[in-house]
Amino acid sequence: MRVRSITVAVLVLTALVAILPLLATAARQQPREITLVAKKMAFYVEGRPVPNPIIHLKPGERVRLTLKNEDKGVLHDFAIRDLGVGTPTLRGAESASVVFDVPPKTAEYRYVCRPHSKMMGGRVAVE
Ligand SMILES: [Cu+2]
Incomplete structure (x- = not known):
């Protein structure tokens, strides 16, 4: 016993x-925090003036990306289709976050707002 x-x-x-x-x-x-703002039909890094900026990520890091939609009356989301990453579609004044692990290799992807993928999108540089 x-x-x-x-x-x-x-x-x-x-x-x-x-x-x-x-x-x-x-x-x-702990995920690295990245906040994007959708306004006037473009993405911005919060507090910066460049529309649809390159988003720099490090291989293998964990990221929490938050999207704030500041376009009143317009639906926006954020997606990196190749990585299966996406926020829900947001109405004006809504925000949402998505947590994801960046693949371990150097690469380039495209991010978009799915309802406006021709106007709203840019490059994700993993390096
Ligand atoms: Cu949009």
Whole structure:
């Protein structure tokens, strides 16, 4: 009986030792925050004047991208179709976030607002 409870204790401890580094890794992988604003039918990095800017990402990083729609009466979203990343469609004054892991390789993708993909879009540079 005593041997059995020691065995159980050892198993529990072994499991904890195996799980702890995973938990620590998850805690360290806090996503990098990127905020985009959709206004006047273009995307902007919050506080910057360049429309539809290049979005620079690092290989393998975790990102939380927030889109704020400041175009009253116009529906916008944000999507990187090649990565399967997308926010819901937002009405004016709404915002939403999407968290994703950037693929581990240098690459270029295109981001768009799906309802206005010809006008609203730009490059995502993973480097
Ligand atoms: Cu749009």
